[in-house]
Amino acid sequence: MKYLEEFRNPELAEGLLADIRATVTRPWALMEVCGGQTHSIIRHAIDQLLPEEVELIHGPGCPVCVTPLEMIDRALAIAARPGVIFCSFGDMLRVPGTDRDLFRVRSEGGDVRVVYSPLDALRIARENPDREVVFFGIGFETTAPPNAMAVHLARKEGLRNFSMLVSHVRVPPAIDAIMESPDCRVQGFLAAGHVCSVMGTDEYPALADRHRVPIVVTGFEPLDILEGIRRTVRQLERGEHTVDNAYPRAVRPEGNPAARAMLEDVFEVADRAWRGIGVIPLSGWRLAPHYRDHDAEHRFDVAGITTREPAACRAGEVLQGLLKPHQCEAFGTACTPRTPLGATMVSSEGACAAYYLYRRLGAPAASAPAQEATPVG
Amino acid sequence: MCLAVPGRVTEIGERDGTRMAVMDFGGVVKDVCLEYLPDLAVGDYAIVHVGFALQRLDEESARRTLALFEELGLLQEEFGDPWEAAGEWRDPGERDREASGEPGAGRAAEEAGR
Numbered sequence: 153m154k155y156l157e158e159f160r161n162p163e164l165a166e167g168l169l170a171d172i173r174a175t176v177t178r179p180w181a182l183m184e185v186c187g188g189q190t191h192s193i194i195r196h197a198i199d200q201l202l203p204e205e206v207e208l209i210h211g212p213g214c215p216v217c218v219t220p221l222e223m224i225d226r227a228l229a230i231a232a233r234p235g236v237i238f239c240s241f242g243d244m245l246r247v248p249g250t251d252r253d254l255f256r257v258r259s260e261g262g263d264v265r266v267v268y269s270p271l272d273a274l275r276i277a278r279e280n281p282d283r284e285v286v287f288f289g290i291g292f293e294t295t296a297p298p299n300a301m302a303v304h305l306a307r308k309e310g311l312r313n314f315s316m317l318v319s320h321v322r323v324p325p326a327i328d329a330i331m332e333s334p335d336c337r338v339q340g341f342l343a344a345g346h347v348c349s350v351m352g353t354d355e356y357p358a359l360a361d362r363h364r365v366p367i368v369v370t371g372f373e374p375l376d377i378l379e380g381i382r383r384t385v386r387q388l389e390r391g392e393h394t395v396d397n398a399y400p401r402a403v404r405p406e407g408n409p410a411a412r413a414m415l416e417d418v419f420e421v422a423d424r425a426w427r428g429i430g431v432i433p434l435s436g437w438r439l440a441p442h443y444r445d446h447d448a449e450h451r452f453d454v455a456g457i458t459t460r461e462p463a464a465c466r467a468g469e470v471l472q473g474l475l476k477p478h479q480c481e482a483f484g485t486a487c488t489p490r491t492p493l494g495a496t497m498v499s500s501e502g503a504c505a506a507y508y509l510y511r512r513l514g515a516p517a518a519s520a521p522a523q524e525a526t527p528v529g
Numbered sequence: 530m531c532l533a534v535p536g537r538v539t540e541i542g543e544r545d546g547t548r549m550a551v552m553d554f555g556g557v558v559k560d561v562c563l564e565y566l567p568d569l570a571v572g573d574y575a576i577v578h579v580g581f582a583l584q585r586l587d588e589e590s591a592r593r594t595l596a597l598f599e600e601l602g603l604l605q606e607e608f609g610d611p612w613e614a615a616g617e618w619r620d621p622g623e624r625d626r627e628a629s630g631e632p633g634a635g636r637a638a639e640e641a642g643r
Contacts, residue, residue: 153555155535155574155586158595167602188532241579244631269580271547273561278545294533298581305547346533349584351577372532375598401591402576402584411565411583468550500532 159373187214187501352407428468
């Protein structure tokens with residue numbers, strides 16, 4: 153596919169790696185924020201190609217993984233109601249709630265549907281005027297504009313049977329929270345490219361300044377990631393901490409103004425709990441008051457839910473970059489993509505799923521080759 | 530949910546009062562909403578996520594980035610460590626087979642024995 157293959161060229165990768173090797177003189181810890189980047193890194197073994205001095209810490213940028221358990225349980229409660237058609241991205245189906253997941257709700261008679269786009273949920277609402285259609289609106293700044301458009305169109309068309317359970321999150325407050333954490337080892341960030349395609353780069357210079365940390369907007373293909381790492385390492389070696397754009401083919405400084413205007417109209421910034429991490433102030437979006445008729449939390453009484461996380465799951469530490477997935481005792485044994493204990497093992501952007509899919513290939517921990525059982529980086 | 534892919538616009542139209550396109554993703558064809566990039570024209574490339582075109586793909590910038598990467602490779606050939614280069618040498622047939630399969634830095638790494 154054009155504009156993908158060119159950025160996977162192994163020979164060009166070698167040039168980028170050589171430049172990183174020639175530049176680095178001491179250990180650096182970089183965090184890739186986005187789970188899509190984590191998957192690309194593990195899939196292409198980029199962490200193993202890098203010089204030993206460069207460690208990649210996997211960040212919390214997997215929206216499915218950080219959606220709080222309370223919200224999952226609310227989704228499950230709504231999806232189980234008679235008369236409701238519950239629409240979700242496929243990633244959410246196997247995410248464990250306190251005592252079940254959306255698959256289970258469906259097997260017990262709930263009408264749960266997987267959609268590719270929020271506009272598909274809108275179409276389902278048009279076609280089923282006598283049913284309540286609820287869309288599970290999760291995601292970072294990349295997914296928020298499509299979801300905002302669905303709510304905007306529902307209001308414009310007077311589709312009263314369409315509502316959204318909103319659990320959106322934003323990257324910059326998460327970077328702030330990570331840097332404020334006393335255990336933080338991160339010295340440079342690869343910022344999530346497609347988040348910046350929408351939002352642009354205005355939010356990052358203040359963060360780079362405050363925490364004296366380079367932030368390099370980075371794409372998703374192997375060469376994009378290597379270039380993001382190369383530019384971050386260069387800044388670190390020179391003692392610089394600026395915002396740089398290593399993904400200019402898809403990121404402009406102003407982002408997408410039409411999408412940003414829609415976000416301003418449909419959502420308002422709110423505190424948000426991140427699963428495994430806790431509440432991060434102003435780190436999310438909820439529907440603005442004039443869209444409250446389409447807010448599933450207002451339409452359905454789903455307050456007062458008691459949640460319980462499985463004790464063995466250490467996803468919180470994985471999401472904060474404190475633990476590599478295979479260092480968890482349950483990894484690959486009690487916890488696999490088929491029987492996940494936490495969302496990080498489910499999502500196509502979860503770090504545990506990436507390690508399971510691309511590194512261990514389903515082999516139990518004990519029989520994995522020695523070099524793969526040691527911490528990487 | 531950052532996973533987004535570049536596609537090419539093949540048709541533009543309207544549905545339910547919304548500006549829509551048909552876009553081609555290396556043979557896979559999908560309907561895509563253009564409300565956030567209303568100026569996108571047939572033949573243009575854009576980054577698409579959950580059925581929405583979110584940013585125009587700047588082809589000139591893509592070319593410049595690739596040219597920079599090629600330059601780094603040339604510098605490496607000129608000034609790189611020849612012992613390291615020899616250690617990573619693979620026979621041309623192997624390289625051709627790789628080129629015909631799915632290209633990826635990871636495979637090159639595995640074959641280089643790291």
